[in-house]
Amino acid sequence: MIGKLKGLVDEIGEDHCIIDVGGVGYVAYCPVRTLSGLEEGTATTLFIETYVREDMIRLYGFRSALEREWFRLLQNNVQGVGAKVALSVLSTLSAPELANAIALKDAATVARAPGVGKKVAERIVTELKSKAPAYAGEASGTIGLKQELGEGAAPTPVADAVSALANLGYSRDIAANAVAAALKSAGEGADAGTLIRLGLKELAR
Numbered sequence: 001m002i003g004k005l006k007g008l009v010d011e012i013g014e015d016h017c018i019i020d021v022g023g024v025g026y027v028a029y030c031p032v033r034t035l036s037g038l039e040e041g042t043a044t045t046l047f048i049e050t051y052v053r054e055d056m057i058r059l060y061g062f063r064s065a066l067e068r069e070w071f072r073l074l075q076n077n078v079q080g081v082g083a084k085v086a087l088s089v090l091s092t093l094s095a096p097e098l099a100n101a102i103a104l105k106d107a108a109t110v111a112r113a114p115g116v117g118k119k120v121a122e123r124i125v126t127e128l129k130s131k132a133p134a135y136a137g138e139a140s141g142t143i144g145l146k147q148e149l150g151e152g153a154a155p156t157p158v159a160d161a162v163s164a165l166a167n168l169g170y171s172r173d174i175a176a177n178a179v180a181a182a183l184k185s186a187g188e189g190a191d192a193g194t195l196i197r198l199g200l201k202e203l204a205r
Contacts, residue, residue, distance in 0.1 A: 006045045009038045028061030032091035066095045088113045102128050161195035178202040
């Protein structure tokens, strides 16, 4: 089994790339997000999921181990989701965005992926609900903050900072992301003014 490829990007197609490893070209099918981060002639490392069938061997490539785990998770736990649908989801949403959508039961966001209908999206957010925090990666702090905001349990300075950024025209999701990032650097005891200032810095990046 192949678990990782490290080599030069030889070719980039619509749904795959060819990685030259020591003169051997490996075809890896990848999410669009992964392919868009590659450049022909440059070195790269892909985390690989190997599928072996009676009539073929197919490699699926991802830029991170977390993304590969989501690819496995989607297929192993959700009825009606195969490799094609899983790739479509991961082409549309990053791993943290997918974790956020599942944790918040946001089926509409998942349904943005081509080929993913409303029913499949609802199955994804329902059947993976208990697993999302474990696979959230960088999104875990944001998930917790959004849940607290939704339940009215967020600390007053945090809620005030999110509201202030939302009043400036940012969506509540984007505002919550910025404040979650601000909390990491300012600490849990930060006041609203500090969180707003740091949140605006995050949004300006």
